[in-house]
Amino acid sequence: MVMHAENFQVYPEALGPGTEVGTWRVVERLGVGGFGAVYRVEDMARPGEFYALKLALRPGDERAEREVTLLMVKAVHRNVVRFHACGRWPHPQTGYLYFVMDWVSGWPLDTWAEEVNPSFRELAQAAGKVALAFDALHRAGVLHRDLKPAHILIREPDGEPVVIDFGIGDYAGAATITEQTVPPGTLLLRSPESVRFHREHHGRPGARYEHQPTDDLYALGVSLYRVVTGHYPFPPHLPPDMLYLAIEAQTPPAPADFNRRTPQALSDVIMRLLAKKPQERYPTGAELHAALMAAVSFGQTAAWEASLFEWDDEGQGTELEPSATPRRRIRRPEWPTYSATPPAARLVIAPALPFVQLPARGDVVEAGQEPPAGEPPARQRLRSPVLVVPVLLVVGVGMAAWGMRLLEREASSDAKEPAPLSDAVTLPSPHREVAPVEALPEVVPATAPPMVEATGVAAAPLAALTKEDAPVMKESKPSASALKKVGMKAMGVAGACLNLACSGPQVRPAPPPEDCPPGALEAMKELGIERGDAQVFVFDVIKGEPHVITVREGNATLRLGGEWKGLPKGGLLYGKLYLADRVYGRFTWLRVNQGRTYPVCIDLRSSGRERGLERKPGSDADSARIWTTGYANPVDHFE
Template sequence: MVTHPLALQPGMSVGPWRILAQLGSGSFGIVFQVEHEGRLHALKFALRSPGSEDLDHTDARSMKELACLLQAAHPNVVRVWAHGRWPDARTGHHYVVMDFVEGTTLADWVKQARPSARRVARLFSRLARTLGELHARDVFHRDLKPSNILVRAVDEEPILVDFGSADHAEAPPLTESALPPGTPHYRTPEALRFHREHHARPDARYPFRATDDLYALGVTLYEVLAGVPAFSPSLPRELLVEHIEERLPPLPSSLNPRIPAPLEAIVLRLLQKRARDRFPHGEALHSAFEDALRAADPEWDVPLFSPEPTKEPASSTRRTPSDISSRALHVGPLAPPASAQARRPAPASHLSASPASSPPRSRRLASWHLLGAAVLLGLLAVLSPYEALQARATPPPAIASLQVKGVTEAQPPIPTSGMEGEALEEETVMNPMTPGTPKWKRSLPTCLAGLAAATSLHCASTPPPYATPMAEQPRRDQPCSPVALSSMKTALREYGEPAELPLVGTVQLDYLQDFVHGDSLEGGLRTGVITSITRDDRAFPSNTLLHGWVWVDGDEAEIQWHEASIPGRGDIPGSRISICARVGNLKRRKVLHSEESTPKKPVWVRTDHYVLVERW
């Protein structure tokens, strides 16, 4: 009789889940593709770490990953359907059943799809917004890298997977070393500095922050654009740490001249050595991507890599970010128009440089050998303790934020590898949280699900404490942008709806609360990002996701939405568009209160009206 996950073979069953194939395995887990009632899923078992006999610790890791996935419920995060134990329902190995994502890892997507800069920027803009929403709930991935990001084949939506290293505010501490689990060459300079200065203290624990996840996202974006890692994982560990703490990687455009300058400026800011010089949170990064996309010219639509590799020119030179100030280009800060700045917090700092003259852009084409097999589906974390490292930190030079048109040169080859490889700062970088939010309001949602594997697990989530407001006050009597107006009317016409605005529809304010009983919004509202879902076809089609911002002032709340994810229907593909929408109707702008609401303890309705408008 089979009693261990490693002995499971195709054709065998775990409860009602029939195993089709093994997708991958590592030191801490094994993942199978399974089928139940005609639907495909991914089933992940937690395994003991090498040399460990502590089953309780293995269970604790698995339950923590499950809790993080539930707290991180989001369209761009792999969904949990069920969990249980096997072969014994009480004492067996713990497993989690998740979505089986039809797609590839980010690394393979770059190789196969040969995306343009526009497609890459759109994908990373989604990731930035997703991370912003997760961080607002105090959920941190802590192991972002190309193998942990899947690109769904049907719509090129990025899906975050493998939360085996993740953490959330209410999770019990499991880390027994100064640094949390992670991949070395995606760690921040401040994390490595903390380890160097505090590794001898058994009670020292690095306080992981939103800027750590965003830095790892920046390293990932560098790899996607340049085709090689920002910091080579093949370096000796001590040298790798020195490079991360002290050295800036080569300019991405020196390795791939097809990278637009505004996109390069975003990467360089993400990789700044000091946390306060980077984007403070995901919403600010998302806004930077969207501003760059709005100003993008046709060169953004050219594939970043050619299908056939070419030999590296012998005369090419490698530039560093310090060379940027001597280029004969118009240089200015990477900042959106004033109207856009009003929609999001100001960045921690503005980067600038003065124009000068220099030789034209040079290029160095990357030629790398395969470093290892890609991690299938990115669902497994192969973690190891991080040893004591010695290095010294020095302040980095300022990086220029470029706003120039891309230089037309021959396309570099698509890389064959580099995508699969990996003391606190003096300033305080706060997680973007509403100050004073009680800890109990950030608790994980209570989830009642049968431990039997046949039972799907659905969870009504408490709304998160959201991030710092985009602006101090909602927009009033301002025109909707021409882009948003055009996209709204085009979408409405495609679905046979009247394109004359205003239009009023019904919306569920928190899209996560499908399974909440009653008419009241559980957990209330807090100032910050919000994702809602439409519940009729009077304006946008039903089940359209609305992405926006909520402002709370005492017992009054107001919501404005600026993007919509419209589902596909028939021959009409799904789309994500800019919109102008607010809560209420033609006369009302505030969220309705429930009957039990009082001025001291406001309670809002779960479902309200929304209106598409031409003016805010």
């Protein structure tokens, strides 16, 4: 039976199946929000084709009109839900505004994470596409202002993320609709700066918070936190005033602190998105995308291919249905720090000091390990690598003074048998390797900072006193030259100790061979990029004529200097630099000007086509001076 709205009272939030809205027939209601109801509808002109129809809850709703403008003109992107038609119902002039979009068959982002349990690589790729979509929206002056997991759908056929619901969105030049201090939205996903503005300006006439792109990216960070941990950064059940306080002042535990399956690089990206100050976050979606792709490309493959959570099977059926397929569900980590996955061990070897007891051979000192029971606090502190330099300085100076005092004491005594040097002091082994602890990155308050994996550096051998150097005691008083000689040798030991602690890091070895990222060879073949077909590049941050710059090891972005097999000029390469005898580069993502991103396998060559870039004078172990241009060279593996 066909139902006509003119014959009865209209309730736009409760249309029944079969109701006709324009040329669309209601199939089912998908949801109701504060400003509109969404239905799955069928195109009556094309039976079997289904769409999503959003119907305003109030006639003449300016917010619905703004959403139509956004989707039809401003927010057009392949990862934003597509607009098809609009109209008014039941009366074409005075009725409720409606518009028709794609019906996205899939899951909200958090549901997808828990039902499908994808890999961290799949999540990073989906998040990267959302980041690029927001980069395009923000450059067009469009702000979502209500981003949350429910507003990012993962399309079932192809896994593409689709951003939906611009009901409280805004765009540059749009008229002000509300008089509220902050835009309507979900409290859990508000940024710290918007919360602070609301607290300081609540009740003041005309005070309105200007939503920024960094607010949208903060909300994306909250959404990703929810996805990888199963929890929001702050408990949703808190009273609003306490929740406001937590968002503004507290730092949540890092995702890797309690879902230890999370790759550390992904955890770091999410925590940067949640930084309290907007200038400390990624300023654009493009930079967020680059960070995600670099993290995936250079992380451990096994960690990124792992699923987000462990599966927890519930058995093989029930008494009523013993043959039923077991239902799978994730094992959600407990808030805040419990995890079924133990933390990885970190090897930290303390330097060999004569008065510090080292672990027995083969023992491993793990990060966070409690010291042995009964060990004095002073000895516990002496195990810290941070004390290596001052302790060795004291040892060296003390040894020098000891040598001088020994000679004077023996010269003034009548002893016939001088004490052997080996009985007086025990020198460390000259062949022990010391693993220095590098400086930690900026520490996030209220979280346990990850231990930086130590890099083994061979210690300089300690100078030892030879037989000729040992003081030979005679009945006569030693000469001043003998005293000077022994004193200088003792100071030599001190100098060797200081060299052990203070010598600069050695030049790192060249990176080991590595396979290309998955799909890179196929993508390059599709693009027509052939092995050895090099193209000129320039570092993306460099403007003007080529010159010498200083770089450090880590992520980098290159800009192609010309067309490459038909690709438009100006594509960007994302990858990493390695400092060794030369500066090596491995770049694994190519972004073309149309916004599409492809996996690639490209290393850097000098102007003479040598692998790696030459280190210019002025380079040191932690930085390198290089020329700003060279060749991006496609390869089938990294040598």
